[in-house]
Amino acid sequence: MQIINPKSNFDFVGKNLIAVILCLLVILAGVLSLVLKGGPSYGVDFSGGTLVQVRFSDPVPASVIKDYLADLKLDSLTIQQFGDGANEFLIRAQQTGDEMSHFTKKIEQALKNGSDDSGLEVLRSEMVGPQVGKDLRRKGLLSLGYAMIGTLIYLSWRFEYRFGVAAIVALVHDVLVTLGFLSIFDIEIDLTIVAALLTIIGYSLNDTIVIFDRIRENLVRNLDETFPEMVNRSINETLSRTILTSGTTLLVVASLYIFGGNVIHGFAFAMLVGILAGTYSSVFVAGALILFWEKRRPSLSRRPEAKPFG
Secondary structure: OOOOOOOOOOOOHHHHHHHHHHHHHHHHHHHHHHHHOOOOOEOHHHHOEEEEEEEOOOOOOHHHHHHHOHHHOOOOOEEEEOOOOOOEEEEEEOOOOOOHHHHHHHHHHHHHHHHOOOOOEEEEEEEEOHHHHHHHHHHHHHHHHHHHHHHHHHHHHHOOHHHHHHHHHHHHHHHHHHHHHHHHOOOOEOHHHHHHHHHHHHHHHHHHHHHHHHHHHHHHHOOOOOHHHHHHHHHHHOHHHHHHHHHHHHHHHHHHHHHOOHHHHHHHHHHHHHHHHHHHHHHHHHHHHHHHHHHHOOOOOOOOOOOOOO
């Protein structure tokens, strides 16, 4: 199925400078948000501590809930409204000494005593030790790093080293953009977010490889074109496939975000941002770097009779 004629000639290469400036501005906004907030906001998985999700029968202010729990003397207590209503909250504390069931029972009892709400429900409870959280954070970073290194090795073997470097820069772009949006919208990073980032890397890489494969084919087929013209035509020839795969995937992820419930909102949000960033980087970022590399160090993969750059 083709929704765009493969012989179309949209000038993607001509818009590379604007596209690169735009992505740098987005990344800068994300980095600025991270700096102002003192780094990423880690969930219990990575920071350690205890999380309890509760639901009251009626709306309750977060400040009142904190008063209900004052006698427990919890370390670094935070109360966060969860979901669309004003009666569901996430309670976080650095408390990890008690047994999970005992600690949850103490919180539930304190809330019931303070609010006189017999319909109070504890929806979930999690506890992670600080050392375990630190180890999970380290392993999460290593998993992202190994994915990048594996990508570089694979693309350098299948195509050329410059293609591998271009793909890695595009993937770093996708991860930075996603992390920036997570920080701007104050979404915590936990194990599900790491899973989303790894999924984004694989998805974006697939898009990039399709375009790179077409560029490699056209390197020796169309010797009457300059290198920028050939790259632009390769992007146009794969544009229909890119739109179809990205569009259908976005529909699924959007459904997860809207109907999947609050527990997977972070994962679905990261996927939405990552898919858009990955499609953008495959068309503009990776292609721009290939053109930049070719202009300064022309490849020997094209026969001498091919037209030079520019």
